[in-house]
Structures are given as structure tokens and as C-alpha cells.
Amino acid sequence: MTTELAAVSCRGVSAARGGVEVLHRVDLDVVAGSWVSLVGPNGSGKTTLLHVLAGLVPSTGALHVGGIAPGRASRRDMARAVALMPQRPVVPEGVTVKELIHLGRTPHIPRFGSETPHDVEVVDRIVERLELGSFAPRLASELSGGELQRVVLARALAQQPRVLLLDEPTSALDIGHQQQVLELVDSMRAESDLTVIAAMHDLTSASQYGERLVLLAGGRVVADGAPTDVLTTERVAAVYGARVEILDRPSGRAVLPLRGASEAS
Numbered sequence: 001m002t003t004e005l006a007a008v009s010c011r012g013v014s015a016a017r018g019g020v021e022v023l024h025r026v027d028l029d030v031v032a033g034s035w036v037s038l039v040g041p042n043g044s045g046k047t048t049l050l051h052v053l054a055g056l057v058p059s060t061g062a063l064h065v066g067g068i069a070p071g072r073a074s075r076r077d078m079a080r081a082v083a084l085m086p087q088r089p090v091v092p093e094g095v096t097v098k099e100l101i102h103l104g105r106t107p108h109i110p111r112f113g114s115e116t117p118h119d120v121e122v123v124d125r126i127v128e129r130l131e132l133g134s135f136a137p138r139l140a141s142e143l144s145g146g147e148l149q150r151v152v153l154a155r156a157l158a159q160q161p162r163v164l165l166l167d168e169p170t171s172a173l174d175i176g177h178q179q180q181v182l183e184l185v186d187s188m189r190a191e192s193d194l195t196v197i198a199a200m201h202d203l204t205s206a207s208q209y210g211e212r213l214v215l216l217a218g219g220r221v222v223a224d225g226a227p228t229d230v231l232t233t234e235r236v237a238a239v240y241g242a243r244v245e246i247l248d249r250p251s252g253r254a255v256l257p258l259r260g261a262s263e264a265s
């Protein structure tokens with residue numbers, strides 16, 4: 001892959017949390033406009049990798065995201081290139097949903113400037129597409145977990161980044177809102193050449209939306225490729241210690257957990 005086409009390029013990237021190295025020499029190139037699903041067991045390093053890409057956790061090795069080097073770029077340049085939807089969003093007290101989503105426009109507003117009609121239009125369109133209109137005046141801190149997850153996604157989309165990093169974007173959502181959110185992100189990817197890297201525990205959704213899966217285990221990339229290559233019953237058993245049946249459907253590979261030892265293999 002040529003680096004001109006790579007929205008994300010990692011070469012030998014390592015990172016530590018709490019003084020301990022938890023991400024070990026990760027190599028990863030992601031083509032602009034593609035969707036990569038990051039999968040792996042609890043503690044395998046998915047969040048750490050996303051935070052490294054967002055410039056929130058320092059790393060060693062060579063790293064470029066959305067054309068800039070995290071850690072060396074200004075926060076403003078970084079925020080115009082990359083948006084992170086965190087796994088555990090923290091929302092300030094007293095801020096309404098509408099205000100929170102508008103915060104996504106901050107990197108686009110000139111210093112000492114104010115929002116333009118275009119900024120307002122970007123936010124209004126996202127609010128409409130995520131059907132958040134009725135929540136707009138409510139306090140963000142008073143939303144349910146799933147409602148807040150959609151609002152935090154709306155803020156990240158309002159940022160209009162080149163690279164969108166999603167950390168378990170549907171973990172609190174019902175099945176209908178899971179589809180709504182993933183379809184919306186995928187349509188925005190197709191419309192605007194957005195690059196999506198999404199950490200996902202649901203291997204079926206990860207396969208349906210990601211044209212490529214990157215499987216992490218113990219802070220290392222242990223498989224990287226098309227869902228049909230990465231997800232096999234043997235690999236899921238080895239990496240997750242799970243018994244599953246793999247089903248191939250027109251919409252992608254589906255992973256069905258099996259109950260009971262007798263059903264295994």
C-alpha cells in the first residue's frame with residue numbers, strides 16, 4: 001500500500017499504560033475511505049491503539065493519522081483530522097445535548113470567531129439523521145447510556161474528521177439503534193471518504209461493516225485481513241476461548257455463540 005493512500009500508517013508502534021508496555025510493535029496501514037474493525041478480547045489493546053491514533057496516549061515507532069503525526073500536531077489540527085468516540089464518555093454537568101454536539105465544531109471555528117450558518121447546518125443535519133431532535137434541549141448528563149452514546153457519536157461526526165475512531169460505538173444500544181448508528185457511519189464514510197476504525201466486540205457487526213478485521217491479542221496484531229480470512233472457528237476458540245459457529249450470509253460472516261461443550265467442534 002502506498003503511504004499517499006494511507007489514512008493511517010503505523011510502523012512498529014508500541015505504547016505503555018501505567019508504566020507497562022501493553023501495545024507491542026503494531027504495524028497497520030489503513031486506506032482512506034475504508035472501514036477497519038478492530039477486534040480482540042478484553043484487555044487486548046484496542047482502546048490503547050485508538051487512543052494512540054487519537055494522540056491521547058504517547059507511543060514509540062512511526063505514526064501518521066489523517067496526514068499528521070499525533071503528539072506533534074497542535075490539538076486543533078489533530079481535532080480537524082481525527083475524532084474519537086470514547087468507550088466511556090464524560091460529559092460536563094449543565095450542558096445540553098445540542099450544546100454538546102456543537103462542541104464538535106470547535107476545531108473548525110477560528111480563534112475569536114463564532115459559528116457560521118454552515119456550522120449550524122452541519123449539526124442540524126447530524127441531529128436529524130440520528131433522530132436526536134427531541135433530545136436537543138435536555139441535559140446530556142441526564143440521558144440513558146444508549147441515548148448518550150448516540151449524542152457522543154453525533155459530536156464526533158459534527159467534527160467532520162478525516163479519520164473517525166469508534167470505541168465500542170454500539171455497546172449500549174438496542175438492536176435497532178445499533179443498525180441505525182452503523183448504517184449512518186457507513187453512509188458518511190461512503191459520501192465523504194471518511195476513514196473508520198471501530199473497536200467492536202460484536203464479531204458479526206464487525207464483519208458486516210468492516211471490509212477488513214484487525215485482530216489484537218495481548219497487545220499484538222495476530223490476524224489482519226478480510227473477515228472470511230480472520231474469523232474461523234479455530235481462531236475464535238484460540239484467541240477468545242469461545243465456542244462458535246460461523247455462518248456465511250449475503251450481508252457478511254455471522255458468528256453464533258454455541259452453548260454447551262457438546263456442541264463444540
Ligand SMILES: Nc1ncnc2c1ncn2[C@@H]1O[C@H](COP(=O)(O)OP(=O)(O)OP(=O)(O)O)[C@@H](O)[C@H]1O
Pocket residue numbers: 017018019022040041042043044045046047048049
Ligand atoms: N490507565 C491504565 N493504567 C494501567 N493499565 C491500563 C490502563 N488502561 C489500560 N490498561 C491496561 O492495558 C491493557 C490494554 O487495555 P485496553 O483498554 O487497551 O484493552 P481493550 O482491548 O480495549 O479492552 P476491552 O475490550 O476490555 O475494552 C489492559 O491490560 C489494561 O488493563
